[in-house]
Amino acid sequence: MIEEEFDAIVVGAGMSGNAAAYTMARQGLTVLQLERGEYPGSKNVQGAIMYADMLEQIIPDFRNDAPLERHLVEQRFWLMDDTSHTGMQYRSDDFNEAKPNRYTIIRAQFDKWFSRKVREAGATVLCETTVTDLVRNAKGKVIGVRTDRAGGPIYADVVVLAEGVNGLLGTRAGLRKMLKPQSVALAVKEMHFLPDEVIEQRFGLQGDEGCVIEAAGTISRSMAGLAFLYTNKESISLGIGCLVSDFAKTMESPYVLLDAFKNHPSIRPLIAGSEVKEYSAHLIPEGGYKAIPQLFGDGWVAVGDAAQLNNAIHREGSNLAMTSGRIAGEAIIEIKGRNQPMIRRNLALYKTMLDKSFVVKDLRKYKDMPALIHTNSRNFFMTYPQLMSQAAQNFMRVDGTPKIEKEKATTAAFIKARSRWGLISDVVRLALAWR
Amino acid sequence: MTIAVTKLRVEEKLYQNRYLVDPGRPHIKVQPHERPSANLLALTHICPAKCYELNDKGQVETTSDGCMECGTCRVLCEASGEIVWNYPRGGFGVLFKFG
Numbered sequence: 001m002i003e004e005e006f007d008a009i010v011v012g013a014g015m016s017g018n019a020a021a022y023t024m025a026r027q028g029l030t031v032l033q034l035e036r037g038e039y040p041g042s043k044n045v046q047g048a049i050m051y052a053d054m055l056e057q058i059i060p061d062f063r064n065d066a067p068l069e070r071h072l073v074e075q076r077f078w079l080m081d082d083t084s085h086t087g088m089q090y091r092s093d094d095f096n097e098a099k100p101n102r103y104t105i106i107r108a109q110f111d112k113w114f115s116r117k118v119r120e121a122g123a124t125v126l127c128e129t130t131v132t133d134l135v136r137n138a139k140g141k142v143i144g145v146r147t148d149r150a151g152g153p154i155y156a157d158v159v160v161l162a163e164g165v166n167g168l169l170g171t172r173a174g175l176r177k178m179l180k181p182q183s184v185a186l187a188v189k190e191m192h193f194l195p196d197e198v199i200e201q202r203f204g205l206q207g208d209e210g211c212v213i214e215a216a217g218t219i220s221r222s223m224a225g226l227a228f229l230y231t232n233k234e235s236i237s238l239g240i241g242c243l244v245s246d247f248a249k250t251m252e253s254p255y256v257l258l259d260a261f262k263n264h265p266s267i268r269p270l271i272a273g274s275e276v277k278e279y280s281a282h283l284i285p286e287g288g289y290k291a292i293p294q295l296f297g298d299g300w301v302a303v304g305d306a307a308q309l310n311n312a313i314h315r316e317g318s319n320l321a322m323t324s325g326r327i328a329g330e331a332i333i334e335i336k337g338r339n340q341p342m343i344r345r346n347l348a349l350y351k352t353m354l355d356k357s358f359v360v361k362d363l364r365k366y367k368d369m370p371a372l373i374h375t376n377s378r379n380f381f382m383t384y385p386q387l388m389s390q391a392a393q394n395f396m397r398v399d400g401t402p403k404i405e406k407e408k409a410t411t412a413a414f415i416k417a418r419s420r421w422g423l424i425s426d427v428v429r430l431a432l433a434w435r
Numbered sequence: 436m437t438i439a440v441t442k443l444r445v446e447e448k449l450y451q452n453r454y455l456v457d458p459g460r461p462h463i464k465v466q467p468h469e470r471p472s473a474n475l476l477a478l479t480h481i482c483p484a485k486c487y488e489l490n491d492k493g494q495v496e497t498t499s500d501g502c503m504e505c506g507t508c509r510v511l512c513e514a515s516g517e518i519v520w521n522y523p524r525g526g527f528g529v530l531f532k533f534g
């Protein structure tokens with residue numbers, strides 16, 4: 001089907017693949033990008049908050065034509081029990097700046113735009129094509145791919161695996177191990193449509209301002225999980241995700257959790273009267289630093305979710321994907337510039353460059369968080385949210401009980417639920433993992 | 436009763452989605468088994484598209500038409516050989532309008 005040989009083949013047209021393909025094509029490399037979806041984005045799911053800085057480093061003037069929904073001026077963190085939420089909220093007019101820092105996006109639209117940029121930069125993009133195999137030479141170096149289209153293998157000096165969290169290719173080729181149920185979350189999401197003025201009224205927004213809510217608590221039924229609600233221009237994205245290992249253990253149904261979240265008294269009024277137009281599901285890598293697999297080898301590099309580069313604590317993924325894709329592209333350009341072969345020793349440059357970036361530094365900072373949260377999910381997602389709610393209610397309800405007794409009751413409730421030592425050790429371990 | 440209600444709820448949700456089904460080429464298969472493992476059984480509850488169901492012999496069967504290709508069942512049951520999981524052919528399967 002395609003005769004020529006390319007400088008690089010990029011597998012996948014998500015955030016990381018587009019960043020890599022764009023970076024390389026712009027510098028004049030011949031790039032073939034293969035995507036299994038009918039169009040870029042048709043297989044991809046995100047909340048979705050997009051971080052401007054990382055896109056700016058790739059396409060500085062993206063604000064001119066990228067499909068952006070709202071720029072964020074407010075973030076709410078909610079700790080929920082069944083009937084209440086305790087919240088922290090930050091809103092600032094400083095976020096109404098000439099070049100806002102965070103936007104909500106709709107992935108299917110955003111990916112189409114990004115892919116157009118990739119093509120304009122000179123890459124060949126082929127959709128409806130699933131890559132089925134890596135082709136290796138006698139020495140074991142990856143030299144191309146096979147696809148489910150008619151025709152033989154397609155060759156390239158280097159293959160960029162931007163295949164997303166499931167990463168079938170890399171796993172089946174033995175480049176990395178199978179995902180562990182405790183290091184991936186399953187998230188389900190719905191798109192709720194409402195007129196823009198209704199959204200602006202409900203969240204106190206003007207124009208393109210946006211607000212997001214991140215929520216944890218009894219909504220995940222003691223599983224390690226988080227829920228979210230993000231405002232788009234004329235829709236609200238909302239969803240919930242929990243670790244796959246926890247789902248397997250509890251046998252909770254994700255759609256039941258999603259419906260319970262939607263019906264929570266704090267959420268229901270925000271989406272009342274909306275029209276649901278899509279239900280989606282996707283995995284999120286949550287293993288953090290310790291789950292990062294081998295990132296490069298003879299003739300290949302792995303970027304984005306395929307390399308588990310996802311910061312679950314801050315709910316960042318697309319920015320790590322874009323940055324790792326860009327850096328992989330830059331490393332490949334540099335190696336090619338030196339006329340060196342795309343072998344393991346040279347491609348190590350990608351990892352050296354990535355280690356110096358925020359991607360690996362952030363993941364290393366939280367390296368102990370995934371294990372801590374996993375082993376303590378019941379305390380963090382069930383007991384503490386309930387206690388917080390009780391404490392807040394004790395504080396606010398005026399019923400003639402002397403304040404000193406209320407305080408004592410709150411303290412006693414915490415100690416009863418978790419024991420003095422349990423509380424202290426949770427705080428210490430959390431502080432250590434956060435450090 | 437609760438089972439019927441849940442099932443209805445998922446089907447209503449999936450009805451919003453777009454798919455291009457590849458007729459006669461299911462991308463997921465369950466291997467023949469006597470009794471399902473705990474993980475395989477869990478799929479009847481935790482697959483977000485409810486693609487897995489118990490038949491009256493207590494075995495797990497799958498119909499992957501509503502599959503959203505999340506990969507959860509693969510993470511839990513591919514390594515043990517209980518299921519065979521592949522992506523649909525290029526262009527087929529779920530087509531997210533928004534994602």
Ligand SMILES: Cc1cc2nc3c(=O)[nH]c(=O)nc-3n(C[C@H](O)[C@H](O)[C@H](O)COP(=O)(O)OP(=O)(O)OC[C@H]3O[C@@H](n4cnc5c(N)ncnc54)[C@H](O)[C@@H]3O)c2cc1C
Nearest residue numbers: 012014015016036046047049131164282304305317318321
């Ligand atoms: C519910 C949810 C909410 C999220 N919220 C946020 C958020 O708010 N902010 C944020 O920054 N991140 C968020 N993330 C994470 C973010 O979506 C991912 O980190 C990001 O999409 C990873 O990009 P990627 O390019 O590595 O993978 P993907 O975007 O998944 O792209 C992989 C691409 O490869 C293609 N592909 C795979 N295999 C093959 C093959 N064999 N042949 C051809 N093509 C193939 C796929 O079709 C896909 O297009 C969220 C994720 C989820 C699931």
Ligand code: SF4
Nearest residue numbers: 482502503505506508
């Ligand atoms: S991939 Fe996801 S949606 Fe599809 S059958 Fe497996 S668990 Fe269900």
